[in-house]
Amino acid sequence: MKTVTLVAAATIFAAAAAPAFAADDTITIGFTGSRTGPLNVDSTGQERGYDFWRDEVNAKGGIDVGGKKYKVKFVSYDDQSVGGRVQQLYTRLINQDKAQFLFGPYSSGLVAAAAVISEQYGKIMVDSGGAEEKPFELGNKGLFMVITSASHYLSGAVEALKSKNPHAKVAMVYSDDPFSKTVLAATKEQAKKAGLDVVLDESYAPSTTDFGPIVNKIISSNADAFLGGGHYSDGATLARQMHDQKANMKWISILVAPADDKFAELGDAAAGVTVPSQWELQVNYKPDFGPTTAEFAKAFEAKFKHKADYHAASGYAAGVVLEKAIEKAGSLDPKKVTDALNATDFTTFFGHIKFATDPGHHGLQTEHSMVLAQWQKAKDGKLARQVVWPKAAQSADLIYPINAAAMH
Amino acid sequence: MYGILASIVDGVLVGLVYGLAAMGLTLIWGVMDVINLTHGAMIVAGMFALFLIVQAFGVSPYLALPPVLIGGFFAGVLLYWIAVHRMVGRPPLMSLLSTFSVNLVLIGIGTAVWGTALFNVNVSLPGLTVGRYTFPGGHIVAAVLAIVIAAALYAFLHYTRMGKAVRAVANNREAAELVGVPTTRMLAISVGIGVALAGVSGVLIGTLFPFTVLSGDTYELKGFVVTVLGGLGNPVGALLGGVALGLLEGLVAPFAPVSWTLIIEFALFVVVLVAFPTGIFASRRGSL
Numbered sequence: 001m002k003t004v005t006l007v008a009a010a011t012i013f014a015a016a017a018a019p020a021f022a023a024d025d026t027i028t029i030g031f032t033g034s035r036t037g038p039l040n041v042d043s044t045g046q047e048r049g050y051d052f053w054r055d056e057v058n059a060k061g062g063i064d065v066g067g068k069k070y071k072v073k074f075v076s077y078d079d080q081s082v083g084g085r086v087q088q089l090y091t092r093l094i095n096q097d098k099a100q101f102l103f104g105p106y107s108s109g110l111v112a113a114a115a116v117i118s119e120q121y122g123k124i125m126v127d128s129g130g131a132e133e134k135p136f137e138l139g140n141k142g143l144f145m146v147i148t149s150a151s152h153y154l155s156g157a158v159e160a161l162k163s164k165n166p167h168a169k170v171a172m173v174y175s176d177d178p179f180s181k182t183v184l185a186a187t188k189e190q191a192k193k194a195g196l197d198v199v200l201d202e203s204y205a206p207s208t209t210d211f212g213p214i215v216n217k218i219i220s221s222n223a224d225a226f227l228g229g230g231h232y233s234d235g236a237t238l239a240r241q242m243h244d245q246k247a248n249m250k251w252i253s254i255l256v257a258p259a260d261d262k263f264a265e266l267g268d269a270a271a272g273v274t275v276p277s278q279w280e281l282q283v284n285y286k287p288d289f290g291p292t293t294a295e296f297a298k299a300f301e302a303k304f305k306h307k308a309d310y311h312a313a314s315g316y317a318a319g320v321v322l323e324k325a326i327e328k329a330g331s332l333d334p335k336k337v338t339d340a341l342n343a344t345d346f347t348t349f350f351g352h353i354k355f356a357t358d359p360g361h362h363g364l365q366t367e368h369s370m371v372l373a374q375w376q377k378a379k380d381g382k383l384a385r386q387v388v389w390p391k392a393a394q395s396a397d398l399i400y401p402i403n404a405a406a407m408h
Numbered sequence: 409m410y411g412i413l414a415s416i417v418d419g420v421l422v423g424l425v426y427g428l429a430a431m432g433l434t435l436i437w438g439v440m441d442v443i444n445l446t447h448g449a450m451i452v453a454g455m456f457a458l459f460l461i462v463q464a465f466g467v468s469p470y471l472a473l474p475p476v477l478i479g480g481f482f483a484g485v486l487l488y489w490i491a492v493h494r495m496v497g498r499p500p501l502m503s504l505l506s507t508f509s510v511n512l513v514l515i516g517i518g519t520a521v522w523g524t525a526l527f528n529v530n531v532s533l534p535g536l537t538v539g540r541y542t543f544p545g546g547h548i549v550a551a552v553l554a555i556v557i558a559a560a561l562y563a564f565l566h567y568t569r570m571g572k573a574v575r576a577v578a579n580n581r582e583a584a585e586l587v588g589v590p591t592t593r594m595l596a597i598s599v600g601i602g603v604a605l606a607g608v609s610g611v612l613i614g615t616l617f618p619f620t621v622l623s624g625d626t627y628e629l630k631g632f633v634v635t636v637l638g639g640l641g642n643p644v645g646a647l648l649g650g651v652a653l654g655l656l657e658g659l660v661a662p663f664a665p666v667s668w669t670l671i672i673e674f675a676l677f678v679v680v681l682v683a684f685p686t687g688i689f690a691s692r693r694g695s696l
Binding site: 036037207210217244245262267 | 410616660
């Protein structure tokens with residue numbers, strides 16, 4: 001009897017351990033996506049970016065590691081937009097699914113949670129959806145961020161606003177999640193330095209559904225410019241309620257939400273709203289290799305029946321960065337790949353990518369830069385995002401003030 | 409100063425809708441001592457019915473109210489037979505669990521079909537502008553409709569034979585049975601009305617704010633606070649409780665950071681539960 005149990009146990013063990021042996025010509029990459037919950041919209045874009053990259057690599061035959069081609073296999077789960085889930089799932093990805101490399105989840109809070117696990121197990125995690133700097137200041141060794149970090153998100157908006165109105169009265173209202181708080185804390189300093197007058201500085205719970213009292217507060221503060229928001233749901237609701245309650249802002253910059261095409265569903269409430277963006281369809285970097293912006297945008301839309309946004313582009317960039325590092329290392333050894341990642345220095349259609357290597361900021365993005373996009377009405381009345389800042393990258397003139405009749 | 413006034417008025421407008429959202433919850437509780445945890449899901453169902461009707465027919469959002477009212481009623485009767493009938497009169501935990509399970513099923517289906525992305529229904533009604541502050545037209549219409557629907561419910565409960573029968577069942581089911589009231593049918597009808605109210609309030613909330621499949625939780629939670637303020641099992645008190653909650657939200661905002669609103673709200677919830685266990689606006693427990 002005892003032997004039977006023993007054999008059964010051994011079989012189960014062998015079955016559980018099987019994935020580790022089965023995958024000798026594939027590279028397994030693990031990640032979680034927020035397929036449900038408040039981060040769903042933005043996270044979906046990022047996941048599409050990952051998928052697009054995987055399919056592209058596999059169509060070429062895989063990643064070249066020292067002359068042998070490895071196909072890319074994904075293992076992923078729904079983290080339900082919850083930090084606690086992320087830690088369970090990344091542990092599972094590493095221990096049970098034997099993921100060799102990791103991509104980040106979406107949003108700063110979730111990336112910070114996942115990074116604790118990835119570092120514990122000495123795994124490399126490429127982050128394209130969490131912009132907060134803090135996890136990169138803790139001496140983490142395998143964490144790399146391909147996007148511009150949080151404290152630079154609204155610096156373009158501050159510059160652009162200053163160029164139009166050096167004495168703007170700014171209301172800052174933002175979600176009290178780690179990402180938004182980091183962005184707005186840095187923005188406040190930048191705004192003060194630029195001579196702008198910050199008349200309201202307030203955060204709200206990410207679950208807020210009625211922004212009516214907040215909008216009244218913005219009006220009472222006599223502000224004429226708005227900087228803030230958080231992620232999709234709250235940002236879009238804020239934009240709509242500022243419009244419904246005629247807050248009459250001359251300038252509105254909202255984080256993240258307006259970077260999604262869904263934002264146009266708000267109609268007139270979307271017009272004139274600006275958003276800091278990691279990437280737009282109009283940016284035109286000259287890639288060292290791979291597709292140009294136009295090629296990527298076209299292939300992406302053909303595949304997903306959905307326009308590429310910056311979350312998709314940054315997700316794709318995460319894949320490319322990892323791919324190039326593995327090829328350069330010629331090995332799947334995490335240490336060699338980390339060294340290759342540290343030496344990353346190239347431009348794709350997403351922009352220039354290079355990582356900080358000093359221990360105090362290891363893995364932070366140093367070269368990639370953001371643009372400011374604005375929702376503008378075309379002649380046919382349709383809303384579209386145009387790049388309005390920096391001037392060198394403009395695809396349309398910046399509209400200011402946005403409450404003027406000129407918008408309609 | 410005007411800012412505070414504006415916040416208060418806006419709070420009352422939105423509060424009336426919160427009150428309507430809580431009315432169905434408190435009605436079912438009053439009639440059969442069942443806390444209907446599908447309430448949030450039913451509110452969300454109303455929101456999505458609104459979205460689908462507006463998208464499909466391009467009609468005014470308010471035309472979604474009649475079909476949701478009727479559909480909600482039948483959905484409620486169905487819910488009664490599926491998840492409530494056998495639980496009436498048993499320990500409250502039983503009905504909590506059974507309605508919670510149905511809630512999970514409904515939310516799960518909703519998530520599978522629509523995901524958890526944000527949906528938005530634009531309402532283009534001229535607002536009322538006073539000085540720099542504007543009360544959106546949608547808020548005013550929703551508040552007025554909430555009062556109308558609440559008044560209709562009051563009239564139904566007090567002036568119709570069937571309404572009186574519902575109240576009789578709420579007061580004393582055995583006595584009602586003895587005088588020939590078909591109590592089971594009345595219970596089913598009460599759940600039907602409760603769910604219809606949830607659906608209708610979902611439509612109205614959907615005209616005010618963008619929503620997701622998961623939005624119901626927020627309003628169900630507010631529903632509990634409103635119910636406690638207004639008195640358990642007292643639908644008209646619920647409307648007043650809603651106004652109180654809206655007022656509170658409007659009043660807190662100008663003086664404290666808005667992230668404090670929830671803390672103050674639920675602190676009040678505890679205080680009211682301790683100091684006025686039957687609610688501030690309650691007359692007598694069990695008298696609908």
